[in-house]
Ligand SMILES: NC(=O)c1ccc[n+]([C@@H]2O[C@H](COP(=O)([O-])OP(=O)(O)OC[C@H]3O[C@@H](n4cnc5c(N)ncnc54)[C@H](O)[C@@H]3O)[C@@H](O)[C@H]2O)c1
């Protein structure tokens with residue numbers, strides 16, 4: 001709704017002011033902020049769109065009281081993403097308060113939403129059009145995540161579940177590059193597990209996932225570009241990640257059962 005109405009506001013009479021009032025956790029921490037608006041057409045997601053910022057984003061966490069668990073969880077994956085790439089204090093808060101957050105405790109939600117909204121706003125104000133490799137960091141977990149969604153025919157995993165698994169594969173890759181310790185990969189896996197998100201890929205073969213990968217927007221030509229972690233709360237871009245390494249990391253996360 002936010003993407004479509006934002007796009008309509010952008011093109012109606014060549015642009016009218018509008019306000020975003022997001023009612024899902026995902027929209028409150030992500031979609032309503034950053035000015036990306038658009039509609040999906042049958043050929044591709046977000047094929048028609050524009051950058052068009054709202055005058056105001058009005059967030060009320062009380063709205064989330066009626067949001068179902070699946071929608072909450074899908075957004076939690078993006079919340080974990082923000083913490084992993086930019087905010088080690090938020091990461092610790094998510095570790096310490098998962099029960100409260102899952103119960104939709106209002107002060108906890110307020111804390112988390114404000115923190116995430118600030119991170120997204122800061123990143124977007126530094127690199128609105130994704131030209132400096134800063135906004136790209138928001139794609140942590142999405143390279144493999146998008147491949148998982150596509151490989152399962154957009155029916156197997158929700159976006160959040162796919163992103164959770166994608167973050168773990170990216171963390172495993174980060175460890176292979178000796179950027180982060182095994183212990184930190186384990187912390188991420190434990191956090192994802194505590195929120196009830198998956199940590200193992202089930203029902204999709206390695207080949208299918210790899211086949212689905214080159215279509216990711218971050219694959220510029222033959223180059224395989226990944227967002228990796230240097231630490232909890234600190235991410236970087238890595239170009240030319242070889243397929244052999246991606247396959248090794250994926251294999252580790254594919255359930256043997
Ligand atoms: N523009 C961006 O930067 C950006 C970023 C991330 C995602 N997106 C887009 O956002 C879309 C997903 O949006 P979304 O996650 O906000 O979900 P949504 O609008 O698809 O809503 C999900 C479901 O929750 C219900 N719902 C919404 N608010 C509710 C509430 N308060 N209580 C009970 N039920 C409620 C809706 O009716 C719907 O069934 C996707 O199309 C995605 O591509 C855009």
Ligand SMILES: [Zn+2]
Nearest residue numbers: 078142159163
């Ligand atoms: Zn996402």
